Amino acid sequence: MAVELRTPDTSLGVWPERTTRKLTATVQDENGDAIPGSALTTMTMTLYSEHDLAIVNSRDDTDIKASVSEVGGLSLLLTPDDMQILNDALLDERHRLLIEWEYAAGREGRHEFQIVVSNVAKVP
Numbered sequence: 001m002a003v004e005l006r007t008p009d010t011s012l013g014v015w016p017e018r019t020t021r022k023l024t025a026t027v028q029d030e031n032g033d034a035i036p037g038s039a040l041t042t043m044t045m046t047l048y049s050e051h052d053l054a055i056v057n058s059r060d061d062t063d064i065k066a067s068v069s070e071v072g073g074l075s076l077l078l079t080p081d082d083m084q085i086l087n088d089a090l091l092d093e094r095h096r097l098l099i100e101w102e103y104a105a106g107r108e109g110r111h112e113f114q115i116v117v118s119n120v121a122k123v124p
Helices: none
Strands: 004-006 011-016 021-028 040-049 073-078 092-103 107-118
Touching: 011 021, 021 107, 040 073, 073 092
Parallel strands: 011 107
Antiparallel strands: 004 021, 021 073, 040 092, 092 107
């Protein structure tokens, strides 16, 4: 069984551009037990455009370990700069949020979410 980040879905839905959003999830080991933040060696996020793989808001391997509680709860605040449209010609832009972590002497986990960012200026 893979190490997982438990959240209701891998698609986070459609979010308006330049808004603040909060992602919550639980970091779990291969047995389904929560991994406390202090047990993590590393936890990073990378946010990029699905279309051309461009990094959004310089979020490339950004350290987010401090966002994990001692009961394994991840609470990640995405800022308006994280929810920006990179290509103004698009009505919606698909972004990927990749979260990766290490714990317990070399064990690793990763989870990727899809975020559809709505270009508010183009909304009818």
